[in-house]
Amino acid sequence: MSVRQSLLAILDQGPCYGYQLRAEFDRRTGSTWPLNVGQIYNTLERLERDGLVQKGDIDEQGHVYWRITAAGSVEAAEWLRSPVPRQPGTRDELAIKLALAATLPGADVTGVIRAQRRASLAHLRSLQGAADPEPAGAEELAKSLVIDAMIFSAEAELRWLDHAQQLLARHPGPELHLELSAERPKRGRPAKASV
Template sequence: MSVRQSLLAILDQGPCYGYQLRSEFDRRTGSTWPLNVGQIYNTLDRLERDGLVSRGAADEHGHVYFEITDAGRAEARSWLSSPIDRGQTVRDELAIKLALAATLPGVDAAAVIQAQRQASVARLQTLQGAGQPDDAGTPEELARALVVDAMICAAEAEVRWLDGAAQRLAARPRRAYELALSSERPRRGRPAAS
């Protein structure tokens, strides 16, 4: 999730100060992804440095308003109109953890899968019990319903993937996929201390 582009998209609606941006982000994401104010102000500083927002004067309460620049507006609109490439990286901590567990001698990969599956099912049940209205009446309810629906689908997919991984591992003997440390040493590395 891009905090940077999200803040730009909100600022495209009008000038805001940090806490106001936090509140607007919260409203528009159904309070499902809390941002801390420090993260917002750090992001605003970088956006200002990059010429995407400008800092305005403080109001009578000391709130410093940030305004989007033409370059920031272009970036926000480009982000909103472009698809997200979810396949860019395989740095999924759970997938990496399971791949390591399956190939490390002495690690019970089936137990790793079972523990994760229990946690994933519990999360799915919590999400499903959130009482999503079928017809979200307010914009805030609609935003929350959209985000929670995506979270439910992701949790369902994770449980299906874990079930498939368990079947894949059960289809062969444990020793068939364990890897010992390689005796072949990489040519590069830190030289020994003299």
């Protein structure tokens, strides 16, 4: 998720100060991803450095209003038009954990799946409880879109866990376990020469 482009898209609607940007982001995403105000101000400073926003008026409370530049409006519009790129490979901790558990001698991969399934199911039920099947206004609709995406993701995780369990059941026993390789990588820290 790009905080940078999200802030630009909000600023494209009109000038805002930092806490106001945080409130607008929360309002427009159903408060499902809290941003801290320090992150917002750091991002604003980088956006200013890049010529995408500039400091504007200061109100009587001392709030500095940030304004989007023409270049910032172009970047915000481009971001909204462009698909979200998916990264090659995975940094999904669960997938990596399960792959490691499946190949480590003595690891209880079935227990890993069982514990994750319980947690994932509890998470799914929590999300379903927070879902609004008939959102009434813009803020409710925004929250519903984000929660629905989280529900679909949780359902996909449960389907993947079922798939992983079936795949592992077809390959029982120690043939999956990997011992440490005797082959040494070519790179590494050289041994220190003795003096």
